[in-house]
Amino acid sequence: MKRLPVLPTLLVLVAVAIMIGLGVWQLQRARWKEGLLAHYAAAQTLPSMAFPSVPGPGSEEILFRRAGAFCLAVTGWSARAGENRAGQPGWRHLADCRRGGSEGPGMLVDMGWSTSAAAPAWNGGQVNGVIAPDSKRKIMLVSDRAAPGLQPSAPPTPADIPNNHRAYAVQWFLFAAVALVIYAIALRRRTEKRED
Numbered sequence: 180m181k182r183l184p185v186l187p188t189l190l191v192l193v194a195v196a197i198m199i200g201l202g203v204w205q206l207q208r209a210r211w212k213e214g215l216l217a218h219y220a221a222a223q224t225l226p227s228m229a230f231p232s233v234p235g236p237g238s239e240e241i242l243f244r245r246a247g248a249f250c251l252a253v254t255g256w257s258a259r260a261g262e263n264r265a266g267q268p269g270w271r272h273l274a275d276c277r278r279g280g281s282e283g284p285g286m287l288v289d290m291g292w293s294t295s296a297a298a299p300a301w302n303g304g305q306v307n308g309v310i311a312p313d314s315k316r317k318i319m320l321v322s323d324r325a326a327p328g329l330q331p332s333a334p335p336t337p338a339d340i341p342n343n344h345r346a347y348a349v350q351w352f353l354f355a356a357v358a359l360v361i362y363a364i365a366l367r368r369r370t371e372k373r374e375d
Contacts, residue, residue: 202351209344219337238317247307250276256298262333263292287319291329301326311335
């Protein structure tokens with residue numbers, strides 16, 4: 180039996196071990212994500228709470244829970260792509276709200292949807308809705324009732340959060356298998372050339 184080339188074999192085995200390790204890690208992440216999604220689903224059944232004054236570490240614990248807060252004044256509007264409850268694409272209208280002098284940085288509220296990016300005529304008031312994730316502020320409140328001239332935005336749901344980790348794990352395991360097959364083919368060709 181011919182000796183295997185040491186360095187290439189070592190490199191392939193290290194790469195395969197890393198790929199298998201990444202696959203196992205993705206399986207662990209899948210179990211973690213399933214637990215997180217179950218937590219979010221349970222949060223939807225909890226009683227309404229006051230929207231936190233300062234979103235901080237642990238804000239993800241209250242995602243998808245019902246909450247309420249008072250918007251003392253709107254300090255600015257922004258529009259982001261979004262959908263209404265019927266699934267039509269358009270603009271979500273987000274209000275930066277002041278909540279009081281000593282209540283932290285305020286809050287971000289999704290006050291509804293329209294086909295226009297123009298800001299609505301809403302100056303504040305009581306807002307009740309669902310706590311949703313936000314990439315800039317960590318959390319926002321998606322209002323149940325739309326501001327005048329708007330329709331309610333699609334409510335946030337844990338189903339919007341993907342859990343692709345099992346698919347990623349399968350990919351890493353396939354990459355490892357393909358690497359081994361390719362290396363085995365390369366070794367066989369190398370052996371055949373030496374025998375010629």
